[in-house]
């Protein structure tokens with residue numbers, strides 16, 4: 380798949396905008412009609428002027444009427460062309476971004492060291508915007524100028540083969556002056572893209588490290604780094620702009636030369652009425668100008684191709700987990716037991732993170748898992764959550780009445796409601812309490828949310844929560860204390876009434892009182908939820924029915 384899209388990524392993206400094909404074709408038709416109206420206007424205008432200058436004659440009313448109709452048509456068609464290409468552009472933007480975020484959602488949990496949010500953001504923003512204009516406008520423009528050019532050459536043939544050949548030679552010259560710069564243009568285009576992605580990567584790093592930057596007094600260095608990378612974009616962008624301007628001037632010279640050649644070929648032809656010569660020149664000029672632009676566009680497609688490749692790679696990110704092929708209905712009313720049998724897991728290119736591990740947890744049991752740093756405790760939690768697939772071994776769930784099912788046979792939606800994870804740094808998003816709770820369960824009512832918060836030991840009372848579930852908690856949950864945040868994330872998980880709850884170092888950074896409040900909340904789940912608590916803290920492990928040591 381990746382090999383074939385590498386070959387022609389611009390074509391590879393076309394199926395992802397299937398809903399817009401007819402709109403794109405219609406834009407091309409409107410573009411052709413608009414260009415035709417322009418050519419017609421140039422021809423009529425030149426004819427009327429030539430008649431007045433060369434013959435001191437006034438054109439018949441029909442010519443004036445035709446000119447006025449052409450002006451009105453131009454105005455209407457230009458507006459319509461812009462209108463439809465803008466609305467298609469927005470829809471293409473949305474279609475590509477949705478496909479891209481789908482890909483990110485599938486593939487990003489695997490997080491390889493080379494992956495960076497800044498690069499992904501640059502792809503989702505810059506690359507998609509560049510492509511949106513290309514598909515919504517440029518493709519139609521290219522198709523339109525190609526159709527008109529072929530028609531124009533055909534129309535000139537009856538006037539004389541040499542006139543048509545002059546026009547064709549102009550086209551060849553346009554390509555000839557553009558081709559030598561192809562590679563350099565591609566190199567500069569790629570450099571611009573890389574430089575922009577580097578700014579995006581740095582911006583994401585700086586934003587996520589704001590506290591460290593302030594804490595270590597690194598503001599001048601951060602500003603200098605950002606300025607340096609921005610200057611790098613500016614410098615390479617200026618080189619590219621100068622290079623493109625040079626190419627554009629060369630093509631304008633070709634257009635001028637072609638117009639002169641057509642003029643000479645036409646005037647040397649006996650029987651051609653001189654009053655039509657200016658019209659022929661104007662027609663040639665208006666026909667050739669968009670072709671020159673089209674040649675420039677086609678030969679400068681490398682950055683678009685590179686953008687399309689990045690977007691396609693994002694869209695086609697391999698899923699970190701396979702689709703459930705033969706889903707099994709399994710929805711016990713009570714807590715879920717779990718049997719981990721000989722499970723092994725290694726991250727891409729790494730050493731084994733979890734070595735041959737077996738563990739049994741009975742329905743309703745509260746088991747504590749400890750072990751040295753790097754033993755694979757978090758990895759096990761993520762395997763239990765089906766974020767990754769074990770390299771070998773099995774994970775089986777069991778109901779209280781003894782029925783069992785392979786983890787990978789459970790349909791995704793019911794699995795996500797039954798098994799849930801709260802980590803030490805579970806994300807809390809910008810927005811209200813309710814917004815955050817709706818991430819877990821979009822159908823949760825205010826009462827459900829208040830109940831879950833109560834059960835997690837964080838009742839919304841007092842001045843702090845005057846707006847109740849509408850209280851804003853700020854980006855990354857910045858207005859919550861560590862203890863509140865842990866209970867808030869626990870409440871979000873409890874909203875789902877999970878049958879297996881995995882807590883990964885949830886109490887790690889809490890003081891004794893906050894830890895107690897959270898453990899009390901967990902102990903109230905006894906009988907309805909199986910709990911696996913991963914922790915280094917003796918006090919947290921002491922609250923478990925049983926302990927298991929990993930990596931010894």
Ligand SMILES: Nc1ncnc2c1ncn2[C@@H]1O[C@H](COP(=O)(O)OP(=O)(O)OP(=O)(O)O)[C@@H](O)[C@H]1O
Nearest residue numbers: 490726727729732751752753754755756757758759
């Ligand atoms: N995304 C990843 N890519 C590559 N290697 C990873 C990744 N995540 C963890 N590892 C490696 O896998 C091993 C197990 O990590 P894991 O986080 O599961 O250990 P842990 O027992 O939870 O450690 P700690 O107690 O320090 O949290 C470690 O050697 C770690 O470096």
